[in-house]
């Protein structure tokens with residue numbers, strides 16, 4: 001014993017005292033970017049200082065994460081193939097520096113596994129995103145995002161291709177179920193909160209598809225034409241709000257052109273608006289097959305090419321290396337691309353929280369899906385309080401819509417293979433009673449999937465004591481006979497939507513309207529349950545007793561429906577999208593390009609370019625109906641309850657900002673959730689402009705209970721965007737404020753003076 005303590009010993013004692021493992025300290029000395037106390041930018045700088053050009057290039061060039069791919073014949077490099085997770089995308093990491101690979105999964109409605117890319121892997125199926133928007137409940141959106149993020153992490157993914165937004169400029173859009181409705185505030189808040197929930201689970205989430213990606217027909221070929229100011233006040237505003245709420249690590253640029261320029265090489269959208277005005281610090285990745293150039297894409301703001309096999313060439317592979325060597329793309333630009341990617345990886349904690357391969361918490365996650373479904377199903381009609389079913393209902397007929405198997409889900413890249421999935425839940429080409437031309441699955445690999453359990457099972461369990469009988473509805477005479485012999489008849493109808501094609505019209509197909517008419521004629525106590533992607537026409541509406549819009553209600557949808565039918569749950573969903581009376585009320589009665597682009601589904605390949613002119617501009621959805629003075633079938637924000645509410649005591653204060661306070665009272669006999677909505681219309685020379693949703697509050701009220709609510713409006717919702725001065729302008733004058741239970745309900749009104757102001761974008 002010399003009594004001397006070596007340096008190494010001091011080091012380890014100090015480390016122990018600070019509870020830092022020696023190995024970690026040694027590592028952070030060698031790899032200082034592993035120090036999580038540093039900012040994501042500082043960490044990215046530190047690791048980039050060690051990276052070669054080839055390593056930075058690896059980060060910007062993505063692969064399709066399924067092999068062999070069948071139609072995409074170019075095999076990925078061996079190192080990529082060994083590690084493929086079986087999903088949508090994969091970007092190589094740099095093991096020598098501890099940079100993990102990006103393992104990407106689609107995730108709008110749960111961890112997707114469409115076309116069984118990971119054979120046998122199932123996940124919790126959430127309701128459609130449009131249903132989540134119908135909850136008007138940001139907390140549920142956050143919980144959904146967190147649930148998907150957690151499952152994704154447990155299944156080995158660290159990037160989710162989630163966060164879909166479009167303003168439903170065409171309700172026939174085959175992906176409308178993946179989006180969050182027609183209002184920029186509602187869409188922005190719901191999408192942003194879901195993204196925030198996902199990223200809190202150490203996952204990068206995208207927001208997509210940027211921008212003005214409002215129809216599937218000819219999606220690779222169309223140019224979405226819209227005035228700059230109108231875009232800022234509508235589609236772009238929804239993205240802006242969502243990015244503020246969720247701060248997604250990545251933005252996915254869209255297939256379509258915007259004002260003539262492809263979204264993924266659009267300097268205005270990517271450099272000027274997103275990275276400039278909004279100071280966005282994350283990275284832009286392309287949609288699958290949305291890149292058309294090397295130099296233009298790189299210079300105009302694309303940071304990462306996804307699944308390069310989908311593009312005509314690997315634009316961000318050797319071609320980008322060459323463009324750098326030729327000086328056509330500045331070296332600093334590659335550095336910026338890699339920096340943005342690494343920054344998002346550090347920010348979401350991808351280095352500290354490597355992906356796992358563990359079992360998911362099926363029970364807990366199912367509860368999230370059920371809460372969502374229970375709050376997003378919308379009661380559209382309830383004549384003489386037919387619902388909830390009374391205890392005296394002894395004979396219940398369930399008719400049609402595969403109610404003996406499950407509830408419908410939407411098709412495409414977001415498709416989840418639900419827990420409990422069996423072969424009989426899947427309908428392939430030609431395998432469905434709904435398989436009429438242009439409607440059912442069109443491609444051999446296209447699957448229509450029903451989420452179990454079956455409503456037949458859940459209604460039987462919920463309506464104890466009643467005899468519940470199912471008929472598939474294919475033989476009208478049989479269905480009518482059953483309806484006649486029953487106390488109530490519940491007719492389940494389906495509208496299947498999927499990515500890659502729009503529905504040609506808003507009608508229910510496969511004779512379903514006739515089925516409802518026939519059943520309603522036989523039994524006035526007919527309840528229609530709509531399992532639809534978005535709005536449908538209801539020529540039979542006057543003849544039925546009740547209508548529930550169940551959307552695609554997900555893996556716990558059948559439970560939620562049963563609980564609503566028997567009254568264990570009081571419905572509280574509100575429409576996030578206007579239901580028109582007919583397609584002639586839409587800004588474009590016929591889907592642009594449908595004559596040249598449908599069928600078949602156009603995934604890749606060349607198409608004839610065409611224009612979609614969004615001349616309604618800012619006024620998407622309910623605003624279009626207001627401007628045109630059209631009466632919809634059901635307005636935006638609408639939905640009934642088993643109780644009733646009164647909205648009153650409205651006080652609006654103006655000046656620099658608009659603040660409103662009001663009371664909501666439950667005037668009925670049951671507990672229920674009201675969604676109080678506040679709209680404001682700006683002054684114009686001859687009165688007021690179009691009212692816009694400026695806030696809402698969802699409140700749970702006991703019978704007789706009253707709640708006082710105060711809301712402040714985001715000034716951008718009162719403003720117009722001035723493209724010359726490049727600012728939001730709030731005009732001085734009297735604004736008309738309305739309070740009610742939907743966009744068409746003016747239970748209380750007020751006029752309030754707002755001062756002029758400008759807001760920097």
Ligand code: BGC
Nearest residue numbers: 088106161208209287288413
């Ligand atoms: C879709 C994206 C999706 C991607 C990867 C594309 O076809 O438009 O939403 O994330 O495929 O599956």
